[in-house]
Amino acid sequence: MTRRSALASLVSPLAVLAAKPASQVRLTGIEVFRVPVNKRGDWILVRLQTDAGVTGIGDASHGRDEVTIAGLKQLWEQMRGQPCTAIEKLRQFGTPLARPAGMTGMSGACALSGIEQAMWDIAGQVYGVPVYELFGGALHTRIRNYANINRATFDRSPGGFARWAERAIADGFDAIKLASYDGFPKDPSQAEAHIALGTECVMAVRKAIGPKADLLIDAHSNFTLDRGLQLARELEPARLFWLEEVCRGIPNLARINEAAAMQTAGGESIFGVEGFHPYIAGKAADIMMPDVKYCGGMAELKKISAMAQGAGLTISPHGPASPVGNVAAAQVCVTLPNFLILELGYGEVPWRAEVVDPVEPLRGGHYTLSDRPGFGFRLNDKLLASRGQRVTI
Template sequence: MKMTQRRSVLQGLALSPLVMAPALSRAVAKDAGKLTISDMDVVHVLVSKRANGNGNWTLPRLKTATGLTGLGDASQSLNDDQTLVFLKRYIDMLRGRSAFDVEWFRRAVAPICAQNGGDYGRTPAAVAASAVEQCMWDIQGKALGVPCYELFGGRIHDHVRVYANINRSTNDRTPAGFAANARRAVDAGFNAIKLAPFDSMPHGLTDRTEIRKFMDSGIAAAEAVREVIGSERDLLVDAHSHFGLQDGLTLAKRFEPLKLYWLEEVTPRDPVANLAAINKAATMHTAGGEGIHGVKGFYPYVKAEAVDVIMPDVKVAGGMLELKKIAALAEGAGLTCSPHGPASPIGNAAAAHVMATVPNFEIFEFAFGEVPWRSEFVDPPEQVSNSLLQLPDRPGLGYTVNEKVAAKYAI
């Protein structure tokens, strides 16, 4: 059985502020003049025709009166048009304020996010807010001349380990198709592979014969991938909340021979007791939480021991500061943190800068093979080698958009 350590310090940690970089940043920047936010534009590019158009990149670029700009990732809200509406609303709120006013912004948008999704974060309101917050940190790092990880306590991980999520780049959804794409990921140097082999199964399916058919097919795909990648590499499976409690327990049992690194989001997160029951019974680690917004949203999830590995998404959870707070909440409970992030290089960088400073960081998501021009979309090009994401040491997030590539694929 799994060996996990829990510590009962959740209540105090969940609600206590983290004393981190904002105060120091403000003090250092004081003599340089106030970095007043003045405007914003948006880089919007076509990336994926899969996932009902939910794979495109929406990247706001916040501008200051001093000429500095900051990037963020507002992708995958399920409604890009509405995300743009909220981005405009937020820039109107911020215009004339300092780029260091992260906590002010966090509190100002909290009621808006609560009214438009609550603790569920994959909404235009929450995704737009998360992206603007990322922009503010990018500007802060540039103003101070340091990478963003220095603003979150300094990095303790030189590199950020990533796994190849092959799901969106696998068009042939048969076991052979998944296996072939897994082979490409291995050839590219990845030592951890994730697939989501149950996506063709309708949510809420009740027909027992059909459920068994989809379960068998998904397990066969995972078996095919395991055969290709061998036992020395890690295999991760995402069930995308397709199953109920009893089928989830069955699924976890049937996956035991494959020795998964983790089994992700078997059931919907509500009721949380279902995930906790599966976590208690499973012999492999379980993971989840990609759709949750805010540290308060994660608190009952962590308290119930719903999973072993929490997966906040920097684009959904509230941004970089919120990601740090959520990771600290998990650390106090003896859990590890592995952010969800089939994102652009900008979104991945935002999460990776924070994770480089997090003691309980485990592994991070990388959307493998989605587009051939991914690394060239940013300057300097995004670098992944041997399943390690190399963080640029330039100020801020470390990237600018390659305008030629962005123009070529602009929506």
Template sequence: GALQKRLRLYANINRHVQERTPAGFALAAKQAVDEGYTAIKLAPFDELRGPNHVRTGPNAAWRPGVERVRAVRRSIGDAIELAVDCHSRMEESEAIIVGHELADCNLFWYEEPVHHTQTESLARITQAVPMATASAESIFGVEGFRPFLTQRVVDVIMPDVKHNGGLAETQKIAAAARMNQILVAPHSPSGPVATAATAQVISTAVNFYILEHAWGEVDWRGDLLWPPEKVEDGHLILSSEPGLGHRLNMDVVNAHRRANATASDSSKVNAGK
């Protein structure tokens, strides 16, 4: 059964931010904090678009991203936890440099600076930077997590129930992480169904740290479910209804249905990622 009925969330502000300036990120972060969130995540490195970007010197492509992070930290103060997602856009030496540049921002984690398949690089980055690291959002099955569990590649693992094999597999991954004294912070920049599924399983894990919440995207998000998704003071209130705790509210689904929309397979396993 659930060990917690209230799961602490962090607000992923990234897709909400249209003005991709330091001020734009800072404003969004402050709005999320004002709503009660005690942790924020942003993906600030828009300029890291390809393998040939400038990595060092005064024109390094990561410098605007660092300024965005610093602006957010100034906006939210020191008491709010702050995480940075790098979307695997760096290489090892660059990631270490940027990690040290961000030292004054007091991050609670530095997420996926290099691709999760580069486990040796990730382990060296983890040893070199002055903050916790996080990764493993795209890995399938508890066996796929083996190096992250046995070699402590990162400090926090981020299983995603949509990609890692489902509810039972997520529970196995969390239990294996517990044996290796690794925290679990599920990856879920998704809609309320995926969040509800994640919440039901991760609420049973003693090494659960925090859950991702896609903040500020549409104001009808919570109403897609019945009973509605309930967030209070930056915490998801776990539903006691059977199954995932919710069912789809088809009135809201139909009200926002897009004509001629098509769905593609978003599985990271099938995509070979």
């Protein structure tokens, strides 16, 4: 052992890296964890290792788990031994896999993004800066989150939604989202009763949260164009912050967007700048909702945001995700001039914040990102040992 390496072994991994250029730090291993959350999906978490002792983490959740894990294996075979900063190389390997024509679309995108996030986390630590510094530096000191209560609300009645909304407001959120038209009946004769109940839930939540909090409604593409136009009119008294994905197809969404009194939002399942280009050009919505897990990763999120900015549109990343995925998105969001608000899956599991250490940086409905290098937290191995399963790939 040389004097230099002997000294380095006594101090932190960051100090070791000071003696080793980032381009020489190589990826040496991958760990994948499946964390059961609820019937809406598991969290798939990725941790990459390097030959400098630094590790990085990413979120590959909410594709089809088995397909995502196969995608992680396929990408890892390409990336093993690569420099930790070879993120564009990963994107070249991963993009064909992640395009909808590739390995069942979103699962491939989740795999690409999980590894990409982990590489950014490593790069931040290697350079000794928070990841947002690598994306141009922070414009915002805090990130406003909205509480998506839809995934926690199993009592789909007006009272059931109102109770979860009240809990989120009590926790400091001032913006609430629900999708009360889910479970749309296949029998057209039952549609109107279902829509009426969904709207009753919207109005109950508006009453519960008061006039000042923002209310966001996701219609999950359940409506025809004509019924969707009518829905937008019916929801005017609820004074929505936005109405999301009323129907399918860019031309139809553009009709809704043009006619609706409220802002419209959408695009959560679109991959890449090539997917967002027609969506933006077609005026499908006022607010773009790229999901860092589905859209191609953090670098792609930044590019999509620039495209949206060029069209005068704002960005609100979609993101039922683990704290890893949400904070990865937030690392980009703090650098965006056209950032609006970030989604957070509220109330899914009581141990959500503890899946990372230190805990998820959420206070009063806002993220305040750490100034520690990388993402600023690690996976909580103790919690993963009790709640998750290690997946061999």
